[in-house]
Amino acid sequence: MSSIRRLVPILRSSLLFGLVGMPLGAVVFLTGIGLVEGKPLAAFRILGYPDVAAALTAFFGGIPAIATGAVAVFLRRKARSLLRFAYVMTPTGAAITAIYLLIVLGVLGGLRWRPEIFVLAGGITATGGVTALCCALLLCRRRSQSGR
Numbered sequence: 001m002s003s004i005r006r007l008v009p010i011l012r013s014s015l016l017f018g019l020v021g022m023p024l025g026a027v028v029f030l031t032g033i034g035l036v037e038g039k040p041l042a043a044f045r046i047l048g049y050p051d052v053a054a055a056l057t058a059f060f061g062g063i064p065a066i067a068t069g070a071v072a073v074f075l076r077r078k079a080r081s082l083l084r085f086a087y088v089m090t091p092t093g094a095a096i097t098a099i100y101l102l103i104v105l106g107v108l109g110g111l112r113w114r115p116e117i118f119v120l121a122g123g124i125t126a127t128g129g130v131t132a133l134c135c136a137l138l139l140c141r142r143r144s145q146s147g148r
Contacts, residue, residue, distance in 0.1 A: 010073050017069025017135045018062055025061040025131040026053070032123055059104075060124060061131075064097040068132050071096065072139060086136045093132020098125045 033043040046053050071092055079085040101121050 010070050013073045013139060014066045014069035016139055017072065017132075018066040020138060021065030021068070021131045021135050022057050022061045024134055025065065025127050026057045028130050029061075029123060029127040032127065036123075060101075061127075064093070064100045064128050065131065065135070067100070068093045068096050068128070069135070069139075072132075072136060076136075076139070082137065085139075086133055089136035090129045090133040093135075094125050094129030096132075097128025101125065 030043040030046070031040065034040040037043065046056075068089070072089060075088050075092065076085050079088050098121070101124060105117065105121065
């Protein structure tokens, strides 16, 4: 029974990061793409195809977000203040996203690394960092309000 209790915070954090991080990451990424193109709302056209948008968001954002949420449980025990936790989670989220992309695009996809792929991977990795920062602030805020 105690091993199940140890899993509850990990599952709760992973769920929070997954539910909040996926849509937030999609908005951050699409906004970044739009700004790079010079047409801020142009990238949001993909939302006209909700099944494609949801699949891409879940595939490229869901797995790293859930993994980052699991790691957040261990890191928030070490960093007691909100700023330290956010400071640690930003590069952690980016690193987890980058590792995931290397595995998916490099090993499983057999993709040839062209300059466009580096730019896209960099954008997705930066999105992972920004999203981890936002989720970390939300998670730490919830924790301090509950009195734990």
